Amino acid sequence: MSETPIKVVVVTDGVVGHENQSIGLCKWLERRWNLDVSVANVQLREKALSRLLLPKLLPEDSRAARRILKLFYETPELPDEADLVISTGGNSSFANILVASMLGCPNIYLGSLRRLNPRRINVHMTLEPTGYKNNLVMTMSPNLVDPKAVLDAGSSLLKRRKLDGTLWTLIIGGTGAGFDYGEQEWRLLATWANSMAEKYGIRWLLTTSRRTGGKGESVLKEHLKPEHIAYAVWWDSEPKKELLALIGAGTQVFTTADSMSMMTESIASSRPTTVVALPTHRANERYRAAMDRFARLGLCRLIQLSDETYCPPIPAMSFDLSTVIDQTLDQLEYRLAC
Known part of the structure:
Protein backbone atom coordinates (compact mmCIF):
# COMPACT_ATOMS: atom_id res chain seq x y z
CA MET A 1 0.00 0.00 0.00
CA MET A 138 -19.57 -5.65 -11.56
CA THR A 139 -20.99 -8.74 -9.92
CA MET A 140 -22.16 -6.58 -7.02
CA SER A 141 -22.50 -2.84 -6.50
CA PRO A 142 -20.21 -1.43 -3.79
CA ASN A 143 -21.88 -0.86 -0.44
CA LEU A 144 -21.10 -0.38 3.24
CA VAL A 145 -22.28 -3.82 4.32
CA ASP A 146 -20.05 -5.88 6.62
CA PRO A 147 -21.76 -9.28 7.10
CA LYS A 148 -20.41 -9.74 10.65
CA ALA A 149 -21.44 -6.22 11.65
CA VAL A 150 -24.91 -6.88 10.21
CA LEU A 151 -25.31 -10.02 12.32
CA ASP A 152 -24.06 -8.22 15.43
CA ALA A 153 -26.49 -5.34 14.84
CA GLY A 154 -29.31 -7.85 14.34
CA SER A 155 -28.52 -9.64 17.58
CA SER A 156 -28.42 -6.33 19.43
CA LEU A 157 -31.82 -5.33 18.01
CA LEU A 158 -33.39 -8.65 19.05
CA LYS A 159 -32.11 -8.28 22.61
CA ARG A 160 -33.02 -4.60 22.86
CA ARG A 161 -36.56 -5.15 21.59
CA LYS A 162 -36.92 -8.52 23.37
CA LEU A 163 -37.98 -10.23 20.16
CA ASP A 164 -38.15 -13.98 19.76
CA GLY A 165 -39.74 -16.65 17.57
CA THR A 166 -39.21 -17.11 13.84
CA LEU A 167 -38.64 -13.67 12.36
CA TRP A 168 -38.31 -12.76 8.70
CA THR A 169 -37.40 -9.32 7.40
CA LEU A 170 -39.42 -7.37 4.84
CA ILE A 171 -37.81 -4.29 3.25
CA ILE A 172 -40.32 -2.12 1.42
CA GLY A 173 -39.43 0.56 -1.12
CA GLY A 174 -41.87 2.34 -3.37
CA THR A 175 -42.34 3.86 -6.79
CA GLY A 176 -39.06 3.90 -8.70
CA ALA A 177 -36.93 2.04 -11.28
CA GLY A 178 -40.05 1.38 -13.38
CA PHE A 179 -42.11 -0.02 -10.49
CA ASP A 180 -45.30 1.92 -9.77
CA TYR A 181 -47.12 1.55 -6.45
CA GLY A 182 -50.70 2.64 -5.90
CA GLU A 183 -53.31 1.54 -3.40
CA GLN A 184 -53.87 -1.76 -5.23
CA GLU A 185 -50.16 -2.67 -5.15
CA TRP A 186 -49.78 -1.78 -1.48
CA ARG A 187 -52.86 -3.82 -0.62
CA LEU A 188 -51.51 -6.78 -2.61
CA LEU A 189 -48.18 -6.58 -0.77
CA ALA A 190 -49.93 -6.49 2.62
CA THR A 191 -52.19 -9.43 1.72
CA TRP A 192 -49.19 -11.46 0.56
CA ALA A 193 -47.27 -10.67 3.76
CA ASN A 194 -50.24 -11.81 5.87
CA SER A 195 -50.52 -15.04 3.88
CA MET A 196 -46.80 -15.77 4.25
CA ALA A 197 -46.94 -15.19 8.01
CA GLU A 198 -49.91 -17.53 8.40
CA LYS A 199 -48.50 -20.28 6.18
CA TYR A 200 -45.01 -20.41 7.69
CA GLY A 201 -45.76 -19.35 11.27
CA ILE A 202 -43.47 -16.33 11.19
CA ARG A 203 -43.64 -12.68 12.17
CA TRP A 204 -42.22 -9.82 10.17
CA LEU A 205 -39.49 -7.34 10.95
CA LEU A 206 -40.54 -4.58 8.60
CA THR A 207 -39.14 -1.30 7.36
CA THR A 208 -40.51 1.09 4.78
CA SER A 209 -38.40 3.73 3.02
CA ARG A 210 -38.64 7.37 1.98
CA ARG A 211 -40.23 6.25 -1.33
CA THR A 212 -43.07 4.40 0.44
CA GLY A 213 -44.58 7.71 1.51
CA GLY A 214 -47.41 8.43 3.88
CA LYS A 215 -50.14 7.10 1.57
CA GLY A 216 -48.33 3.80 1.06
CA GLU A 217 -47.76 3.38 4.77
CA SER A 218 -51.42 4.12 5.52
CA VAL A 219 -52.59 1.33 3.20
CA LEU A 220 -50.03 -1.09 4.61
CA LYS A 221 -51.02 -0.31 8.21
CA GLU A 222 -54.69 -0.77 7.33
CA HIS A 223 -54.24 -4.20 5.72
CA LEU A 224 -51.30 -5.77 7.57
CA LYS A 225 -52.51 -7.80 10.54
CA PRO A 226 -50.82 -6.53 13.73
CA GLU A 227 -50.24 -10.04 15.04
CA HIS A 228 -47.96 -10.71 12.07
CA ILE A 229 -45.66 -7.75 12.79
CA ALA A 230 -42.96 -8.22 15.43
CA TYR A 231 -41.36 -4.83 14.85
CA ALA A 232 -41.79 -2.12 12.23
CA VAL A 233 -40.01 1.03 11.17
CA TRP A 234 -42.48 3.38 9.46
CA TRP A 235 -40.07 5.71 7.70
CA ASP A 236 -42.54 8.45 6.78
CA SER A 237 -43.87 8.95 10.30
CA GLU A 238 -40.82 7.98 12.39
CA PRO A 239 -37.65 7.33 10.36
CA LYS A 240 -35.00 5.14 11.97
CA LYS A 241 -31.79 3.98 10.31
CA GLU A 242 -32.13 0.35 11.32
CA LEU A 243 -32.07 -1.35 7.91
CA LEU A 244 -28.88 -3.34 8.43
CA ALA A 245 -29.94 -4.37 11.93
CA LEU A 246 -33.26 -5.62 10.58
CA ILE A 247 -31.45 -7.56 7.84
CA GLY A 248 -29.24 -9.19 10.47
CA ALA A 249 -32.15 -9.99 12.79
CA GLY A 250 -34.25 -11.90 10.25
CA THR A 251 -33.49 -15.48 9.27
CA GLN A 252 -34.90 -14.72 5.80
CA VAL A 253 -34.82 -11.36 4.00
CA PHE A 254 -37.42 -10.19 1.48
CA THR A 255 -36.95 -6.91 -0.37
CA THR A 256 -39.10 -5.25 -2.99
CA ALA A 257 -37.47 -5.05 -6.40
CA ASP A 258 -37.66 -1.29 -6.91
CA SER A 259 -34.28 -0.45 -5.35
CA MET A 260 -30.96 -1.84 -6.55
CA SER A 261 -29.27 -0.65 -3.35
CA MET A 262 -31.78 -2.51 -1.15
CA MET A 263 -31.19 -5.66 -3.17
CA THR A 264 -27.40 -5.47 -3.12
CA GLU A 265 -27.19 -4.61 0.58
CA SER A 266 -29.39 -7.59 1.42
CA ILE A 267 -27.31 -9.92 -0.76
CA ALA A 268 -23.99 -8.55 0.53
CA SER A 269 -25.10 -9.30 4.10
CA SER A 270 -24.97 -13.02 3.17
CA ARG A 271 -28.54 -13.47 4.43
CA PRO A 272 -30.93 -15.65 2.38
CA THR A 273 -32.51 -13.01 0.14
CA THR A 274 -35.70 -13.02 -1.93
CA VAL A 275 -36.45 -10.13 -4.31
CA VAL A 276 -40.17 -9.44 -4.68
CA ALA A 277 -41.28 -7.88 -7.99
CA LEU A 278 -44.70 -6.46 -8.82
CA PRO A 279 -46.77 -8.48 -11.33
CA THR A 280 -46.38 -5.72 -13.92
CA HIS A 281 -43.69 -3.07 -14.13
CA ARG A 282 -41.75 -0.85 -16.53
CA ALA A 283 -38.22 -1.63 -15.39
CA ASN A 284 -35.84 -1.22 -18.31
CA GLU A 285 -33.99 -4.10 -19.93
CA ARG A 286 -30.70 -3.50 -18.12
CA TYR A 287 -32.39 -3.35 -14.70
CA ARG A 288 -34.31 -6.57 -15.37
CA ALA A 289 -31.13 -8.22 -16.65
CA ALA A 290 -29.30 -7.26 -13.43
CA MET A 291 -32.05 -8.84 -11.30
CA ASP A 292 -32.08 -11.97 -13.46
CA ARG A 293 -28.29 -12.17 -13.20
CA PHE A 294 -28.39 -12.04 -9.41
CA ALA A 295 -30.87 -14.91 -9.42
CA ARG A 296 -28.93 -16.88 -12.05
CA LEU A 297 -25.72 -16.60 -10.00
CA GLY A 298 -27.57 -17.90 -6.95
CA LEU A 299 -27.23 -14.64 -5.05
CA CYS A 300 -30.97 -14.33 -4.44
CA ARG A 301 -34.37 -15.73 -5.32
CA LEU A 302 -36.57 -13.63 -7.61
CA ILE A 303 -40.37 -13.92 -7.36
CA GLN A 304 -43.38 -12.19 -8.86
CA LEU A 305 -45.84 -10.93 -6.30
CA SER A 306 -49.38 -12.26 -6.08
CA ASP A 307 -51.68 -13.14 -3.20
CA GLU A 308 -51.03 -16.82 -3.98
CA THR A 309 -47.23 -16.59 -4.09
CA TYR A 310 -45.73 -18.70 -1.32
CA CYS A 311 -41.98 -18.76 -0.67
CA PRO A 312 -40.57 -21.41 1.65
CA PRO A 313 -37.35 -20.51 3.45
CA ILE A 314 -34.16 -20.88 1.43
CA PRO A 315 -30.63 -21.71 2.66
CA ALA A 316 -27.97 -19.08 3.16
CA MET A 317 -26.27 -18.01 -0.05
CA SER A 318 -22.76 -19.22 -0.81
CA PHE A 319 -21.57 -15.69 -1.47
CA ASP A 320 -17.93 -14.67 -0.99
CA LEU A 321 -17.91 -10.88 -0.84
CA SER A 322 -14.11 -10.68 -0.54
CA THR A 323 -13.64 -12.48 -3.85
CA VAL A 324 -16.11 -10.14 -5.56
CA ILE A 325 -14.29 -7.10 -4.16
CA ASP A 326 -10.87 -8.40 -5.24
CA GLN A 327 -12.10 -9.07 -8.77
CA THR A 328 -13.49 -5.54 -9.00
CA LEU A 329 -10.29 -4.00 -7.67
CA ASP A 330 -8.19 -6.00 -10.14
CA GLN A 331 -10.20 -4.51 -13.00
CA LEU A 332 -10.03 -1.00 -11.56
CA GLU A 333 -6.29 -1.24 -11.05
CA TYR A 334 -5.85 -2.22 -14.68
CA ARG A 335 -8.13 0.51 -16.00
CA LEU A 336 -6.82 3.33 -13.83
CA ALA A 337 -3.20 2.08 -13.75
CA CYS A 338 -3.05 2.75 -10.04
Whole structure:
Protein backbone atom coordinates (compact mmCIF):
# COMPACT_ATOMS: atom_id res chain seq x y z
CA MET A 1 0.00 0.00 0.00
CA SER A 2 1.37 3.39 -0.99
CA GLU A 3 2.25 5.78 1.87
CA THR A 4 1.21 8.79 -0.20
CA PRO A 5 -2.59 9.00 0.00
CA ILE A 6 -4.67 9.05 -3.15
CA LYS A 7 -6.90 12.13 -2.92
CA VAL A 8 -10.49 11.17 -3.77
CA VAL A 9 -13.47 13.49 -4.14
CA VAL A 10 -16.83 11.76 -3.70
CA VAL A 11 -19.49 13.84 -5.43
CA THR A 12 -22.90 13.03 -3.96
CA ASP A 13 -26.47 14.21 -4.52
CA GLY A 14 -27.34 13.36 -0.91
CA VAL A 15 -29.42 10.29 -1.78
CA VAL A 16 -28.42 7.70 0.81
CA GLY A 17 -28.38 4.75 -1.61
CA HIS A 18 -26.18 6.65 -4.06
CA GLU A 19 -23.78 7.97 -1.45
CA ASN A 20 -23.43 4.54 0.17
CA GLN A 21 -22.31 3.05 -3.14
CA SER A 22 -19.66 5.74 -3.65
CA ILE A 23 -18.38 5.55 -0.06
CA GLY A 24 -18.59 1.76 -0.30
CA LEU A 25 -16.31 1.84 -3.35
CA CYS A 26 -13.85 3.96 -1.36
CA LYS A 27 -13.90 1.33 1.40
CA TRP A 28 -13.12 -1.32 -1.19
CA LEU A 29 -10.27 0.77 -2.62
CA GLU A 30 -8.82 1.19 0.87
CA ARG A 31 -8.09 -2.52 0.93
CA ARG A 32 -5.19 -1.80 -1.42
CA TRP A 33 -4.51 1.93 -1.35
CA ASN A 34 -4.22 4.70 1.19
CA LEU A 35 -7.02 7.20 0.47
CA ASP A 36 -7.71 10.76 1.54
CA VAL A 37 -11.48 11.07 0.90
CA SER A 38 -13.49 14.30 0.82
CA VAL A 39 -17.24 14.36 0.21
CA ALA A 40 -18.86 17.12 -1.84
CA ASN A 41 -22.65 17.29 -1.52
CA VAL A 42 -24.01 18.96 -4.67
CA GLN A 43 -27.61 19.86 -5.43
CA LEU A 44 -28.76 20.23 -9.03
CA ARG A 45 -30.75 23.41 -9.66
CA GLU A 46 -33.85 23.35 -11.91
CA LYS A 47 -33.50 19.61 -12.41
CA ALA A 48 -35.69 19.15 -15.48
CA LEU A 49 -34.08 22.00 -17.41
CA SER A 50 -30.57 21.14 -16.20
CA ARG A 51 -30.87 17.51 -17.29
CA LEU A 52 -31.88 18.75 -20.74
CA LEU A 53 -29.05 21.27 -21.12
CA LEU A 54 -26.08 19.83 -19.24
CA PRO A 55 -25.25 16.90 -21.57
CA LYS A 56 -24.32 19.55 -24.16
CA LEU A 57 -22.53 21.86 -21.69
CA LEU A 58 -19.70 19.78 -20.22
CA PRO A 59 -16.49 21.57 -21.22
CA GLU A 60 -13.07 19.99 -20.73
CA ASP A 61 -11.46 23.34 -19.94
CA SER A 62 -11.10 23.68 -16.15
CA ARG A 63 -12.22 27.31 -15.91
CA ALA A 64 -15.26 26.78 -18.10
CA ALA A 65 -16.13 23.63 -16.11
CA ARG A 66 -15.99 25.62 -12.87
CA ARG A 67 -18.38 28.25 -14.27
CA ILE A 68 -20.86 25.64 -15.49
CA LEU A 69 -20.72 23.81 -12.15
CA LYS A 70 -21.53 26.99 -10.19
CA LEU A 71 -24.31 27.89 -12.61
CA PHE A 72 -26.16 24.57 -12.44
CA TYR A 73 -25.29 23.27 -8.96
CA GLU A 74 -25.29 24.39 -5.37
CA THR A 75 -21.83 23.24 -4.33
CA PRO A 76 -19.58 23.34 -1.27
CA GLU A 77 -15.97 24.48 -1.37
CA LEU A 78 -14.03 21.93 -3.38
CA PRO A 79 -10.40 20.86 -2.84
CA ASP A 80 -7.75 22.45 -5.05
CA GLU A 81 -6.51 19.11 -6.29
CA ALA A 82 -7.52 15.47 -6.47
CA ASP A 83 -6.39 12.19 -7.99
CA LEU A 84 -9.84 10.70 -8.55
CA VAL A 85 -13.51 11.70 -8.62
CA ILE A 86 -16.28 9.19 -7.80
CA SER A 87 -20.06 9.54 -7.94
CA THR A 88 -23.23 7.48 -8.20
CA GLY A 89 -26.62 8.41 -9.67
CA GLY A 90 -27.87 10.69 -12.41
CA ASN A 91 -28.13 13.98 -10.50
CA SER A 92 -24.43 13.87 -9.61
CA SER A 93 -23.21 12.57 -12.97
CA PHE A 94 -22.77 15.98 -14.61
CA ALA A 95 -21.00 17.34 -11.53
CA ASN A 96 -18.70 14.30 -11.58
CA ILE A 97 -17.51 15.19 -15.08
CA LEU A 98 -17.25 18.91 -14.32
CA VAL A 99 -15.25 18.41 -11.11
CA ALA A 100 -12.91 15.96 -12.88
CA SER A 101 -12.36 18.56 -15.62
CA MET A 102 -11.75 21.29 -13.03
CA LEU A 103 -9.17 19.23 -11.12
CA GLY A 104 -7.63 17.48 -14.12
CA CYS A 105 -8.05 13.94 -12.81
CA PRO A 106 -9.77 10.69 -13.87
CA ASN A 107 -13.29 9.81 -12.74
CA ILE A 108 -15.43 6.80 -11.90
CA TYR A 109 -19.19 6.84 -12.34
CA LEU A 110 -21.68 4.24 -11.10
CA GLY A 111 -25.09 4.38 -12.76
CA SER A 112 -26.90 4.81 -16.04
CA LEU A 113 -25.30 7.00 -18.71
CA ARG A 114 -28.63 8.25 -20.01
CA ARG A 115 -27.56 11.09 -22.34
CA LEU A 116 -23.98 11.37 -21.09
CA ASN A 117 -21.07 11.06 -23.48
CA PRO A 118 -19.22 7.90 -22.33
CA ARG A 119 -15.94 9.45 -23.51
CA ARG A 120 -16.07 11.83 -20.52
CA ILE A 121 -15.93 8.99 -17.99
CA ASN A 122 -12.74 7.00 -17.37
CA VAL A 123 -14.42 4.02 -15.72
CA HIS A 124 -18.17 3.45 -15.96
CA MET A 125 -19.22 0.78 -13.42
CA THR A 126 -22.48 -1.09 -14.08
CA LEU A 127 -24.12 -4.42 -13.31
CA GLU A 128 -24.81 -5.13 -16.99
CA PRO A 129 -22.57 -4.43 -20.02
CA THR A 130 -23.05 -1.18 -21.92
CA GLY A 131 -20.88 -2.06 -24.91
CA TYR A 132 -18.43 0.81 -24.32
CA LYS A 133 -14.70 0.28 -23.75
CA ASN A 134 -14.70 2.15 -20.44
CA ASN A 135 -17.34 -0.14 -18.94
CA LEU A 136 -16.46 -2.25 -15.88
CA VAL A 137 -19.18 -4.85 -15.27
CA MET A 138 -19.57 -5.65 -11.56
CA THR A 139 -20.99 -8.74 -9.92
CA MET A 140 -22.16 -6.58 -7.02
CA SER A 141 -22.50 -2.84 -6.50
CA PRO A 142 -20.21 -1.43 -3.79
CA ASN A 143 -21.88 -0.86 -0.44
CA LEU A 144 -21.10 -0.38 3.24
CA VAL A 145 -22.28 -3.82 4.32
CA ASP A 146 -20.05 -5.88 6.62
CA PRO A 147 -21.76 -9.28 7.10
CA LYS A 148 -20.41 -9.74 10.65
CA ALA A 149 -21.44 -6.22 11.65
CA VAL A 150 -24.91 -6.88 10.21
CA LEU A 151 -25.31 -10.02 12.32
CA ASP A 152 -24.06 -8.22 15.43
CA ALA A 153 -26.49 -5.34 14.84
CA GLY A 154 -29.31 -7.85 14.34
CA SER A 155 -28.52 -9.64 17.58
CA SER A 156 -28.42 -6.33 19.43
CA LEU A 157 -31.82 -5.33 18.01
CA LEU A 158 -33.39 -8.65 19.05
CA LYS A 159 -32.11 -8.28 22.61
CA ARG A 160 -33.02 -4.60 22.86
CA ARG A 161 -36.56 -5.15 21.59
CA LYS A 162 -36.92 -8.52 23.37
CA LEU A 163 -37.98 -10.23 20.16
CA ASP A 164 -38.15 -13.98 19.76
CA GLY A 165 -39.74 -16.65 17.57
CA THR A 166 -39.21 -17.11 13.84
CA LEU A 167 -38.64 -13.67 12.36
CA TRP A 168 -38.31 -12.76 8.70
CA THR A 169 -37.40 -9.32 7.40
CA LEU A 170 -39.42 -7.37 4.84
CA ILE A 171 -37.81 -4.29 3.25
CA ILE A 172 -40.32 -2.12 1.42
CA GLY A 173 -39.43 0.56 -1.12
CA GLY A 174 -41.87 2.34 -3.37
CA THR A 175 -42.34 3.86 -6.79
CA GLY A 176 -39.06 3.90 -8.70
CA ALA A 177 -36.93 2.04 -11.28
CA GLY A 178 -40.05 1.38 -13.38
CA PHE A 179 -42.11 -0.02 -10.49
CA ASP A 180 -45.30 1.92 -9.77
CA TYR A 181 -47.12 1.55 -6.45
CA GLY A 182 -50.70 2.64 -5.90
CA GLU A 183 -53.31 1.54 -3.40
CA GLN A 184 -53.87 -1.76 -5.23
CA GLU A 185 -50.16 -2.67 -5.15
CA TRP A 186 -49.78 -1.78 -1.48
CA ARG A 187 -52.86 -3.82 -0.62
CA LEU A 188 -51.51 -6.78 -2.61
CA LEU A 189 -48.18 -6.58 -0.77
CA ALA A 190 -49.93 -6.49 2.62
CA THR A 191 -52.19 -9.43 1.72
CA TRP A 192 -49.19 -11.46 0.56
CA ALA A 193 -47.27 -10.67 3.76
CA ASN A 194 -50.24 -11.81 5.87
CA SER A 195 -50.52 -15.04 3.88
CA MET A 196 -46.80 -15.77 4.25
CA ALA A 197 -46.94 -15.19 8.01
CA GLU A 198 -49.91 -17.53 8.40
CA LYS A 199 -48.50 -20.28 6.18
CA TYR A 200 -45.01 -20.41 7.69
CA GLY A 201 -45.76 -19.35 11.27
CA ILE A 202 -43.47 -16.33 11.19
CA ARG A 203 -43.64 -12.68 12.17
CA TRP A 204 -42.22 -9.82 10.17
CA LEU A 205 -39.49 -7.34 10.95
CA LEU A 206 -40.54 -4.58 8.60
CA THR A 207 -39.14 -1.30 7.36
CA THR A 208 -40.51 1.09 4.78
CA SER A 209 -38.40 3.73 3.02
CA ARG A 210 -38.64 7.37 1.98
CA ARG A 211 -40.23 6.25 -1.33
CA THR A 212 -43.07 4.40 0.44
CA GLY A 213 -44.58 7.71 1.51
CA GLY A 214 -47.41 8.43 3.88
CA LYS A 215 -50.14 7.10 1.57
CA GLY A 216 -48.33 3.80 1.06
CA GLU A 217 -47.76 3.38 4.77
CA SER A 218 -51.42 4.12 5.52
CA VAL A 219 -52.59 1.33 3.20
CA LEU A 220 -50.03 -1.09 4.61
CA LYS A 221 -51.02 -0.31 8.21
CA GLU A 222 -54.69 -0.77 7.33
CA HIS A 223 -54.24 -4.20 5.72
CA LEU A 224 -51.30 -5.77 7.57
CA LYS A 225 -52.51 -7.80 10.54
CA PRO A 226 -50.82 -6.53 13.73
CA GLU A 227 -50.24 -10.04 15.04
CA HIS A 228 -47.96 -10.71 12.07
CA ILE A 229 -45.66 -7.75 12.79
CA ALA A 230 -42.96 -8.22 15.43
CA TYR A 231 -41.36 -4.83 14.85
CA ALA A 232 -41.79 -2.12 12.23
CA VAL A 233 -40.01 1.03 11.17
CA TRP A 234 -42.48 3.38 9.46
CA TRP A 235 -40.07 5.71 7.70
CA ASP A 236 -42.54 8.45 6.78
CA SER A 237 -43.87 8.95 10.30
CA GLU A 238 -40.82 7.98 12.39
CA PRO A 239 -37.65 7.33 10.36
CA LYS A 240 -35.00 5.14 11.97
CA LYS A 241 -31.79 3.98 10.31
CA GLU A 242 -32.13 0.35 11.32
CA LEU A 243 -32.07 -1.35 7.91
CA LEU A 244 -28.88 -3.34 8.43
CA ALA A 245 -29.94 -4.37 11.93
CA LEU A 246 -33.26 -5.62 10.58
CA ILE A 247 -31.45 -7.56 7.84
CA GLY A 248 -29.24 -9.19 10.47
CA ALA A 249 -32.15 -9.99 12.79
CA GLY A 250 -34.25 -11.90 10.25
CA THR A 251 -33.49 -15.48 9.27
CA GLN A 252 -34.90 -14.72 5.80
CA VAL A 253 -34.82 -11.36 4.00
CA PHE A 254 -37.42 -10.19 1.48
CA THR A 255 -36.95 -6.91 -0.37
CA THR A 256 -39.10 -5.25 -2.99
CA ALA A 257 -37.47 -5.05 -6.40
CA ASP A 258 -37.66 -1.29 -6.91
CA SER A 259 -34.28 -0.45 -5.35
CA MET A 260 -30.96 -1.84 -6.55
CA SER A 261 -29.27 -0.65 -3.35
CA MET A 262 -31.78 -2.51 -1.15
CA MET A 263 -31.19 -5.66 -3.17
CA THR A 264 -27.40 -5.47 -3.12
CA GLU A 265 -27.19 -4.61 0.58
CA SER A 266 -29.39 -7.59 1.42
CA ILE A 267 -27.31 -9.92 -0.76
CA ALA A 268 -23.99 -8.55 0.53
CA SER A 269 -25.10 -9.30 4.10
CA SER A 270 -24.97 -13.02 3.17
CA ARG A 271 -28.54 -13.47 4.43
CA PRO A 272 -30.93 -15.65 2.38
CA THR A 273 -32.51 -13.01 0.14
CA THR A 274 -35.70 -13.02 -1.93
CA VAL A 275 -36.45 -10.13 -4.31
CA VAL A 276 -40.17 -9.44 -4.68
CA ALA A 277 -41.28 -7.88 -7.99
CA LEU A 278 -44.70 -6.46 -8.82
CA PRO A 279 -46.77 -8.48 -11.33
CA THR A 280 -46.38 -5.72 -13.92
CA HIS A 281 -43.69 -3.07 -14.13
CA ARG A 282 -41.75 -0.85 -16.53
CA ALA A 283 -38.22 -1.63 -15.39
CA ASN A 284 -35.84 -1.22 -18.31
CA GLU A 285 -33.99 -4.10 -19.93
CA ARG A 286 -30.70 -3.50 -18.12
CA TYR A 287 -32.39 -3.35 -14.70
CA ARG A 288 -34.31 -6.57 -15.37
CA ALA A 289 -31.13 -8.22 -16.65
CA ALA A 290 -29.30 -7.26 -13.43
CA MET A 291 -32.05 -8.84 -11.30
CA ASP A 292 -32.08 -11.97 -13.46
CA ARG A 293 -28.29 -12.17 -13.20
CA PHE A 294 -28.39 -12.04 -9.41
CA ALA A 295 -30.87 -14.91 -9.42
CA ARG A 296 -28.93 -16.88 -12.05
CA LEU A 297 -25.72 -16.60 -10.00
CA GLY A 298 -27.57 -17.90 -6.95
CA LEU A 299 -27.23 -14.64 -5.05
CA CYS A 300 -30.97 -14.33 -4.44
CA ARG A 301 -34.37 -15.73 -5.32
CA LEU A 302 -36.57 -13.63 -7.61
CA ILE A 303 -40.37 -13.92 -7.36
CA GLN A 304 -43.38 -12.19 -8.86
CA LEU A 305 -45.84 -10.93 -6.30
CA SER A 306 -49.38 -12.26 -6.08
CA ASP A 307 -51.68 -13.14 -3.20
CA GLU A 308 -51.03 -16.82 -3.98
CA THR A 309 -47.23 -16.59 -4.09
CA TYR A 310 -45.73 -18.70 -1.32
CA CYS A 311 -41.98 -18.76 -0.67
CA PRO A 312 -40.57 -21.41 1.65
CA PRO A 313 -37.35 -20.51 3.45
CA ILE A 314 -34.16 -20.88 1.43
CA PRO A 315 -30.63 -21.71 2.66
CA ALA A 316 -27.97 -19.08 3.16
CA MET A 317 -26.27 -18.01 -0.05
CA SER A 318 -22.76 -19.22 -0.81
CA PHE A 319 -21.57 -15.69 -1.47
CA ASP A 320 -17.93 -14.67 -0.99
CA LEU A 321 -17.91 -10.88 -0.84
CA SER A 322 -14.11 -10.68 -0.54
CA THR A 323 -13.64 -12.48 -3.85
CA VAL A 324 -16.11 -10.14 -5.56
CA ILE A 325 -14.29 -7.10 -4.16
CA ASP A 326 -10.87 -8.40 -5.24
CA GLN A 327 -12.10 -9.07 -8.77
CA THR A 328 -13.49 -5.54 -9.00
CA LEU A 329 -10.29 -4.00 -7.67
CA ASP A 330 -8.19 -6.00 -10.14
CA GLN A 331 -10.20 -4.51 -13.00
CA LEU A 332 -10.03 -1.00 -11.56
CA GLU A 333 -6.29 -1.24 -11.05
CA TYR A 334 -5.85 -2.22 -14.68
CA ARG A 335 -8.13 0.51 -16.00
CA LEU A 336 -6.82 3.33 -13.83
CA ALA A 337 -3.20 2.08 -13.75
CA CYS A 338 -3.05 2.75 -10.04
